[in-house]
Amino acid sequence: MNKYFAEFFGTFWLVFGGCGSAVLAAAFPELGIGFVGISLAFGLTVLTMAYAVGHISGGHFNPAVSVGLMVGGRFPASQLIPYIISQVLGAIAAGAVLYLIASGKVGFDATAGFASNGYGEHSPDGYSLQAALVIEIVLTAFFLIIILGSTDERAPKGFAPIAIGLALTLIHLISIPVTNTSVNPARSTGVALFQGSWAIEQLWLFWVAPIIGAVIGAVIYKCVIAGKK
Numbered sequence: 001m002n003k004y005f006a007e008f009f010g011t012f013w014l015v016f017g018g019c020g021s022a023v024l025a026a027a028f029p030e031l032g033i034g035f036v037g038i039s040l041a042f043g044l045t046v047l048t049m050a051y052a053v054g055h056i057s058g059g060h061f062n063p064a065v066s067v068g069l070m071v072g073g074r075f076p077a078s079q080l081i082p083y084i085i086s087q088v089l090g091a092i093a094a095g096a097v098l099y100l101i102a103s104g105k106v107g108f109d110a111t112a113g114f115a116s117n118g119y120g121e122h123s124p125d126g127y128s129l130q131a132a133l134v135i136e137i138v139l140t141a142f143f144l145i146i147i148l149g150s151t152d153e154r155a156p157k158g159f160a161p162i163a164i165g166l167a168l169t170l171i172h173l174i175s176i177p178v179t180n181t182s183v184n185p186a187r188s189t190g191v192a193l194f195q196g197s198w199a200i201e202q203l204w205l206f207w208v209a210p211i212i213g214a215v216i217g218a219v220i221y222k223c224v225i226a227g228k229k
Contacts, residue, residue, distance in 0.1 A: 003079070004086040006057035010049040011090035014061050015190045016098055018042035019115035022180075023102050039172035042181070047165025054161060062184040063087055063207075068144040068214030072222050074151070084186075091190025099194045115191050116199035117182040117206045125177040132179045133209050139171045140183045140213025141220065148221040182206040183213070 021041035025033045033041075050059040058075065060066045063084040069075035075083075095114075102108050116122075119132035127135075143164075149155060150163040168183075175181045182188045188206035192199035 006053035008090035015094035017045035043169030050161035064210035072218035091186040095190035136209035137213040141217035144217030
């Protein structure tokens, strides 16, 4: 059970820290952290929790990562569903706490977005469904390649969380204008439930695209890049 608790709290921290920075701090008058600050926040949540609990659960914090690691031969299929459930519950719990905090401000309206992912009219810069699908697949594929490569037994030891955290920062720097950046179905679910309308309707894409991308990235690393050990 300690693995599942680690995934719960790790995903909680990712959603609370990353989405919390977007909801509470991104546009704060005069001192807002903006896209760069949000990107760093997401990267730092993964980096810190990977060091904190990665030795317990592997530090997935993301259903797509769990699927990709399973495809890559690094994670047993028997634990996939419990991991995903733990991650989604952690994300929803973080969304609930963030909602309680954000609703304490006069004029707060979760339906305005609440850091949810979207495409078309709900993309931050109006990108289409096709654009959202492609970028989420491509970025998640590269995320898995980086995860598998940096955690390979031949890679330098102890530096994987840094590479993975910086990768997630870069991913957000690229794609916040397109989809508000998911690459993580749990992250998308945790805030969509509290946005309550269009985010739930569009949530399917932010499950399908990251999982497809994770499978592609795992296959590329395992069959094309890694070679024989």
